[in-house]
Amino acid sequence: MIKLGFVVAEFNRDITYQMEILGREHAEFLGAEVVATLHVPGVYDMPLAVKKLAAKEDVDAVVTIGCVIQGETGHDEIVAQQASRKIMDLALEFDKPVTLGISGPKMSRMDAHSRIDYSKRAVEAAVKMVKRLKGD
Ligand SMILES: Nc1c(NC[C@H](O)[C@H](O)[C@H](O)CO)[nH]c(=O)[nH]c1=O
Numbered sequence: 001m002i003k004l005g006f007v008v009a010e011f012n013r014d015i016t017y018q019m020e021i022l023g024r025e026h027a028e029f030l031g032a033e034v035v036a037t038l039h040v041p042g043v044y045d046m047p048l049a050v051k052k053l054a055a056k057e058d059v060d061a062v063v064t065i066g067c068v069i070q071g072e073t074g075h076d077e078i079v080a081q082q083a084s085r086k087i088m089d090l091a092l093e094f095d096k097p098v099t100l101g102i103s104g105p106k107m108s109r110m111d112a113h114s115r116i117d118y119s120k121r122a123v124e125a126a127v128k129m130v131k132r133l134k135g136d
């Protein structure tokens with residue numbers, strides 16, 4: 001069974017809560033197990049938590065779940081771009097898939113609601129990547 005770690009942002013929790021539930025349901029549907037979950041304050045805080053989970057022997061892949069909504073400044077772009085860059089670097093450093101279930105930036109709250117399935121997509125990508133890298 002494929003073992004996943006989840007890193008979930010609490011910022012915009014009304015939305016990330018739904019994303020987390022959907023991600024968990026999809027993992028179960030695909031026969032994967034979520035063996036560890038770390039909640040972090042926001043998407044920008046994710047890389048260290050991803051690193052912790054990626055270092056665990058019993059975690060095959062890490063799924064990130066978050067939502068970056070546009071404000072009045074370019075802050076949303078900094079948060080999303082810096083975090084996604086580091087998330088990808090960690091996948092290469094630990095030789096494990098780390099998938100991007102983060103919606104935004106440049107997105108309204110309504111856009112975010114219609115993109116809660118990003119978490120499902122990230123779970124699906126994690127499972128596919130683990131299988132394919134194993135050569136299954
Ligand atoms: N604006 C959003 C944030 N901002 C908070 C940062 O992620 C971080 O928690 C803070 O800067 C402290 O390090 N986070 C989101 O997840 N979504 C946003 O829209």
Ligand SMILES: CC(=O)[C@@H](O)COP(=O)(O)O
Pocket residue numbers: 068069070071072073074075076
């Ligand atoms: C809407 C937010 O929480 C965040 O993206 C930052 O907003 P702002 O650019 O207005 O500081």
